[in-house]
Amino acid sequence: MEGRVIKSTGSWYVVKCDQKYISARLKGKFKQSELKLTNPIAVGDWVTLDLEQNQETAVISDIHPRENYVIRKSTRKQHFSHIIASNLDQAILVITMKNPRTSMGFIDRFLVSTESFRIPAILVVNKTDLLDGPKAEEWLQDIHEIYEPLGYQVLEVSALQEDDLHEKFQTLLQDKSTLIAGHSGVGKSTLLNKLVPDAEQSTKEISSFSDKGVHTTTFAELFSLSYGGDLIDTPGIKEFGILDVEDVELSHYFPEMRNYLGQCKYNNCQHLHEPGCVVREKVEAGYIHPYRYHSYLNILNEEDSHR
Numbered sequence: 001m002e003g004r005v006i007k008s009t010g011s012w013y014v015v016k017c018d019q020k021y022i023s024a025r026l027k028g029k030f031k032q033s034e035l036k037l038t039n040p041i042a043v044g045d046w047v048t049l050d051l052e053q054n055q056e057t058a059v060i061s062d063i064h065p066r067e068n069y070v071i072r073k074s075t076r077k078q079h080f081s082h083i084i085a086s087n088l089d090q091a092i093l094v095i096t097m098k099n100p101r102t103s104m105g106f107i108d109r110f111l112v113s114t115e116s117f118r119i120p121a122i123l124v125v126n127k128t129d130l131l132d133g134p135k136a137e138e139w140l141q142d143i144h145e146i147y148e149p150l151g152y153q154v155l156e157v158s159a160l161q162e163d164d165l166h167e168k169f170q171t172l173l174q175d176k177s178t179l180i181a182g183h184s185g186v187g188k189s190t191l192l193n194k195l196v197p198d199a200e201q202s203t204k205e206i207s208s209f210s211d212k213g214v215h216t217t218t219f220a221e222l223f224s225l226s227y228g229g230d231l232i233d234t235p236g237i238k239e240f241g242i243l244d245v246e247d248v249e250l251s252h253y254f255p256e257m258r259n260y261l262g263q264c265k266y267n268n269c270q271h272l273h274e275p276g277c278v279v280r281e282k283v284e285a286g287y288i289h290p291y292r293y294h295s296y297l298n299i300l301n302e303e304d305s306h307r
């Protein structure tokens with residue numbers, strides 16, 4: 001049998017096979033990739049599984065190669081990584097101006113991550129009902145003006161007040177696997193429950209036979225959309241760690257810098273103070289937004305301090 005892992009609680013996995021949900025586990029040692037992982041199997045993985053004699057539970061015997069995945073550094077084990085989710089078509093970052101405020105720096109870190117994973121990203125501005133006054137208008141305008149020219153779609157919603165979100169998001173979500181991320185409190189669950197009305201219910205049903213008291217709130221979970229496709233909720237993710245991005249590579253993950261990269265005087269230019277740096281010239285000439293360049297410098301600094 002084949003299926004897709006929709007939930008992981010540590011030792012048990014919930015696998016969706018056709019329309020059925022099966023509790024499955026791994027038996028014995030599992031062949032790992034060259035990555036050092038804390039979780040051998042992740043939400044979004046396609047797996048082969050064999051039913052056990054009771055016909056209710058199954059053993060996972062094989063994992064299909066991942067098309068892509070998002071990963072973060074393990075908080076528990078040094079030099080280990082944790083796969084958050086795999087086989088994604090796109091990622092939505094839910095952002096809010098207030099309650100809580102999402103900083104541009106956070107948005108840019110997220111976008112560097114998705115660029116490095118080669119996953120298209122969309123920004124969904126939530127809680128627009130709370131936005132009024134010139135400050136809010138300016139913030140919203142900045143978001144559109146900075147990110148849309150880079151190829152990131154920006155959508156505005158009020159997950160709390162809008163009731164037609166299922167239809168509003170159909171073109172975007174249909175037949176795709178979409179990861180949903182964002183700070184805690186931005187409204188991911190509220191949005192998810194409008195897009196998958198039975199999400200709360202299905203979570204509870206599946207939980208009852210596999211969880212055994214494990215805290216699942218920090219694990220990702222996959223929910224199926226009625227028009228095809230699915231959403232992967234990622235609670236408890238503060239940010240994706242930017243793994244394996246070398247300093248000289250970082251600018252590759254800023255789409256607005258990519259075009260100029262071959263043009264700097266030095267081919268290992270980090271676009272700081274090097275003479276003949278075309279990226280810096282473009283910042284000064286207004287072709288690259290100063291906020292974005294600022295984020296670039298911050299990420300470069302942070303990454304250095306981790307080494």
Ligand SMILES: Nc1nc2c(ncn2[C@@H]2O[C@H](COP(=O)(O)OP(=O)(O)O)[C@@H](O)[C@H]2O)c(=O)[nH]1
Nearest residue numbers: 126127158159160183184185186187188189190
């Ligand atoms: N005003 C307003 N509040 C919202 C909106 N969406 C969600 N909230 C509220 O924000 C809080 C956090 O929402 P939740 O969905 O739990 O956020 P999550 O942590 O990202 O899953 C809840 O009290 C929601 O009712 C919105 O569009 N407008």
Ligand SMILES: [Mg+2]
Nearest residue numbers: 188189190235
């Ligand atoms: Mg939530």
Ligand SMILES: [Zn+2]
Nearest residue numbers: 264269271277
């Ligand atoms: Zn340069």
